[in-house]
Amino acid sequence: MIDAKYEYGTKVRLISNVRNDGSFPGKMKGDLLLRRGSEGYVQQAGMHLQENVIYQVHFIDQNVIVGCKETELMDAALPWIDNEFEYGDRAQLTINLASQGVILAKLGQVVSVISVDRDDPESIQYRIQHGELDVMVPARALCAVKDDALPEVEMLNDHVA
Known part of the structure; x- marks a missing residue:
């Protein structure tokens, strides 16, 4: 049984940038897929290597479905302050x-x-x-x-x- 923090349909927010690990088609490895602060909806949860909960999240505004670690997400209802700068700026x-x-x-x-x-x-x-x-x-x-x-x-x- 999966001990998932977020259930199907939960609106979540990315707390870190998501880059292509090589598994996203049409993008180069390392390309930015989604910026921290992006909001999406949990579609399902699963386990990776029997220790990490991975969520399939649909980011509707970007029309992208991405696998996210639980540590990369927060409940979208919680307060959020967007950062103005990123690495390399x-x-x-x-x-x-x-x-x-x-x-x-x-x-x-x-x-x-x-x-x-x-x-x-x-x-x-x-x-x-x-x-x-x-x-x-x-x-x-x-x-x-x-x-x-x-x-x-x-x-x-x-x-x-």
Whole structure:
């Protein structure tokens, strides 16, 4: 008997991006199939390797049916905050980043997002990289890159200690 958390017809939400593991036809292995936050309906549940519950979920808006691990899903009725950035995105700092009074990266500088931390459903954090700097910052520390700020930001990058 399967100890499934979600029953047939339950509306669920992805809490992590789903990429092709090589089993989805017409897509390359590693291609993004569905973005975190996408909602779908459970069609059935089964076991994989006798230890992982896998759900067949129909994502109606994308017209895609995908197998999802229980750890990739949450009840769609629960509160959700969408993240603005994903791995590989560039973002701009809305604050100075400092350690022991030394500014490591200045407000307005462009950084690379290397991961999204959603452990706390009420607060998203991003792991960012800027030169040698590799830190976690709250979502409020980042904004979309402003095109008119790029020349100034690139000039500032040359002067970061």
